[in-house]
Amino acid sequence: MSAAPQKAKAGGGTIDVVVRAIVPLNDLVTRFEFERPDGAPFPPFSPGAHTIVEMNDDGRPRKNPYSLMSDPSDTSHYAISVRRDDEGRGGSRFLHTAVSVGDRLSVSYPVNLFPLDLRARKHVFLAGGIGITPFLSMIAQLERQGGRWELHYACRSESLASYADDLTGRHANKVHVYYSDRKEALPLEDLLDGQPLGTHVYVCGPKGMIDWVKTTAADHGWPGDAVHAEEFLAPQPGDPFDVHLARSGIDVHVEPHESLLEAIERAGVDAPFLCRGGACGQCETDVIEADGELIHADHWLEDDQKASGKKIMPCVSRFAGKKLVLDR
Amino acid sequence: MSRFQFPESIASRPVYGTLEPRPGKAHLMIADAEGAEALLDLAVRDPALVRAAHIIYIPKGTGESYVPRLEMCGPAQFHVAPSYEASVPRLRRVLTDAHMGLQLYLAGTEGLMGQAMSEAIEHGLPQRSIQREHRGSVARRMQCVHCKGITEDVTTDPFVCAHCGLHLFVRDHYSRRLAAFQGVRVDAEDPGNVPDPVELYQ
Numbered sequence: 001m002s003a004a005p006q007k008a009k010a011g012g013g014t015i016d017v018v019v020r021a022i023v024p025l026n027d028l029v030t031r032f033e034f035e036r037p038d039g040a041p042f043p044p045f046s047p048g049a050h051t052i053v054e055m056n057d058d059g060r061p062r063k064n065p066y067s068l069m070s071d072p073s074d075t076s077h078y079a080i081s082v083r084r085d086d087e088g089r090g091g092s093r094f095l096h097t098a099v100s101v102g103d104r105l106s107v108s109y110p111v112n113l114f115p116l117d118l119r120a121r122k123h124v125f126l127a128g129g130i131g132i133t134p135f136l137s138m139i140a141q142l143e144r145q146g147g148r149w150e151l152h153y154a155c156r157s158e159s160l161a162s163y164a165d166d167l168t169g170r171h172a173n174k175v176h177v178y179y180s181d182r183k184e185a186l187p188l189e190d191l192l193d194g195q196p197l198g199t200h201v202y203v204c205g206p207k208g209m210i211d212w213v214k215t216t217a218a219d220h221g222w223p224g225d226a227v228h229a230e231e232f233l234a235p236q237p238g239d240p241f242d243v244h245l246a247r248s249g250i251d252v253h254v255e256p257h258e259s260l261l262e263a264i265e266r267a268g269v270d271a272p273f274l275c276r277g278g279a280c281g282q283c284e285t286d287v288i289e290a291d292g293e294l295i296h297a298d299h300w301l302e303d304d305q306k307a308s309g310k311k312i313m314p315c316v317s318r319f320a321g322k323k324l325v326l327d328r
Numbered sequence: 329m330s331r332f333q334f335p336e337s338i339a340s341r342p343v344y345g346t347l348e349p350r351p352g353k354a355h356l357m358i359a360d361a362e363g364a365e366a367l368l369d370l371a372v373r374d375p376a377l378v379r380a381a382h383i384i385y386i387p388k389g390t391g392e393s394y395v396p397r398l399e400m401c402g403p404a405q406f407h408v409a410p411s412y413e414a415s416v417p418r419l420r421r422v423l424t425d426a427h428m429g430l431q432l433y434l435a436g437t438e439g440l441m442g443q444a445m446s447e448a449i450e451h452g453l454p455q456r457s458i459q460r461e462h463r464g465s466v467a468r469r470m471q472c473v474h475c476k477g478i479t480e481d482v483t484t485d486p487f488v489c490a491h492c493g494l495h496l497f498v499r500d501h502y503s504r505r506l507a508a509f510q511g512v513r514v515d516a517e518d519p520g521n522v523p524d525p526v527e528l529y530q
């Protein structure tokens with residue numbers, strides 16, 4: 001389909017890193033900074049890109065995507081900010097509790113599913129909570145290039161507003177923070193009104209916020225291609241199930257707290273992926289037989305594809321039933 | 329009937345649709361000649377939309393035939409201009425003051441729609457905020473590739489360049505920036521061997 005060279009390994013190559021700093025920002029969010037063991041520069045990335053951090057969580061391999069939030073022009077290190085999710089499946093808790101400075105990890109080459117549209121005459125960033133991270137690298141680039149931007153950042157409270165002080169300190173006129181514990185709401189309608197022609201909107205945050213921004217912008221007459229969104233779905237735990245991988249000729253048992261993709265990888269099968277969050281389409285897999293219900297959780301497949309029962313996105317979706325056979 | 333079905337052509341040639349009411353914070357409608365019919369149709373489908381609109385109308389050869397009917401739709405602003413060129417200062421002012429959420433509706437000849445669209449894009453209006461419906465004359469705005477002069481309202485192929493006088497062959501190759509099709513000398517290989525002009529699309 002595309003002329004891009006085939007990658008040797010699913011998800012692209014990985015880079016060995018050493019944890020150079022761990023900086024707690026507040027009760028929930030911590031910044032992790034990585035450098036390479038030999039001090040070599042990292043591959044450059046475009047703002048909005050994410051990397052997948054590979055972890056060995058008590059014998060269970062985890063690969064979680066995080067937005068790169070460091071300045072793209074600084075290739076001496078990569079930085080991510082991670083929100084601890086105690087209910088989640090563990091990757092973020094593992095980083096918060098089991099990783100120390102000096103530890104070795106490996107991270108994927110950056111992949112960008114949320115790039116700046118450089119044709120825009122102005123960029124309006126809408127962040128909800130930890131959704132602030134991709135905007136930090138975007139702001140760094142636009143500041144260097146003299147691009148026009150503004151940020152509207154909705155947080156729960158002042159104590160949980162990661163980077164809000166830093167941002168308002170440096171860009172007082174361009175950064176607006178709204179605290180929900182003070183009953184402040186992001187004034188979406190007002191701020192969409194009156195934006196100059198050629199403005200693009202970017203939203204990163206919870207699904208409800210993304211849907212709200214997309215519908216409101218459409219109602220105001222913004223064309224869809226001027227509204228960009230990034231939402232990573234964390235794979236949700238669920239009931240265990242079994243799957244037969246027809247091409248590899250093996251049976252795999254998927255545990256409650258691992259994704260189908262993770263189970264396939266654990267069985268030694270090199271399955272494709274890029275985002276591991278149901279967004280990129282890379283892991284799309286043909287369903288050969290399904291006696292039961294496919295539990296689709298991605299926002300890649302179209303509704304009719306989901307209904308057809310012929311496709312599944314193993315990074316986030318699950319299965320309940322008697323028998324599942326995949327073309328993998 | 330003011331509609332014409334253009335034959336299939338190369339990718340560079342613009343294609344036109346039917347104006348649809350769309351949600352938006354402001355609505356600008358620009359039409360020339362029979363393009364008024366597309367706006368009147370729109371007013372039947374969504375009278376409130378046209379009442380909220382700013383209409384710039386260039387009657388060209390149609391004189392007063394559409395002006396009263398457009399006025400009766402009750403647009404928020406209605407401006408009749410003697411030519412596209414004469415309407416440009418107003419169009420530029422409207423676009424300079426415009427914000428995201430503006431919808432632009434263009435109707436009429438290819439020359440009008442192409443020029444207004446390129447002006448709007450120049451001002452940053454996203455292409456997806458622009459709709460076009462062809463009505464009326466199939467005449468083309470042509471650029472001579474030799475002298476770069478523009479000849480308006482070309483209806484035959486070949487035609488004579490209004491600037492350098494060469495006989496030009498009418499191509500479907502289109503420039504969105506210039507809002508013009510390309511005219512290339514028809515007798516370059518064999519000077520003087522100029523085929524008889526035929527009406528476009530005959």
Ligand code: FES
Pocket residue numbers: 272273274275276277278279280281282283284298300313314315316
């Ligand atoms: S890896 Fe991106 S959709 Fe599954």
